[in-house]
Amino acid sequence: GVAKTLASCIFCKIIKGEIPSFKLLETETTFAFLDIGPLAKGHALVIPKYHAEKLHELPDESLVDLLPIAKKIAIAVGSENYNILQNNGKLAHQEVGHVHVHVIPKPSNEEGLG
Numbered sequence: 309g310v311a312k313t314l315a316s317c318i319f320c321k322i323i324k325g326e327i328p329s330f331k332l333l334e335t336e337t338t339f340a341f342l343d344i345g346p347l348a349k350g351h352a353l354v355i356p357k358y359h360a361e362k363l364h365e366l367p368d369e370s371l372v373d374l375l376p377i378a379k380k381i382a383i384a385v386g387s388e389n390y391n392i393l394q395n396n397g398k399l400a401h402q403e404v405g406h407v408h409v410h411v412i413p414k415p416s417n418e419e420g421l422g
């Protein structure tokens with residue numbers, strides 16, 4: 309199935325609505341919302357509904373919407389400058405143990421911060 313849940317996972321709780329989030333988009337396999345600690349205005353996270361800690365643990369069917377949704381968000385934000393980032397493992401700066409793709413706009417001046 310496309311939805312596998314870990315009860316103790318904060319991102320699984322966000323998908324289920326047990327923790328509030330600013331939701332941007334949702335498909336059968338994928339959920340997107342604003343990052344609670346944005347590095348820039350519009351910083352978003354795109355996550356599979358299937359709980360896995362790292363990208364290589366995800367079934368292929370859970371990958372299909374991740375980049376298309378990241379692309380939609382990048383277009384909606386309207387910045388020509390942005391980073392797509394996806395960390396796996398503590399040494400690689402992963403803090404939340406549920407696969408997530410960051411969409412981080414790079415504003416051309418400090419007004420974009422926050």
Ligand code: 5GP
Nearest residue numbers: 318329341342343344345395401402403404
């Ligand atoms: P990582 O370092 O694991 O790649 O990034 C985890 C991201 O999740 C961080 O940017 C952090 O701000 C975000 N985050 C952590 N907890 C929550 C939460 O409860 N809600 C939301 N919206 N974002 C969160």
Ligand code: ZN
Nearest residue numbers: 317320359406
């Ligand atoms: Zn999870």
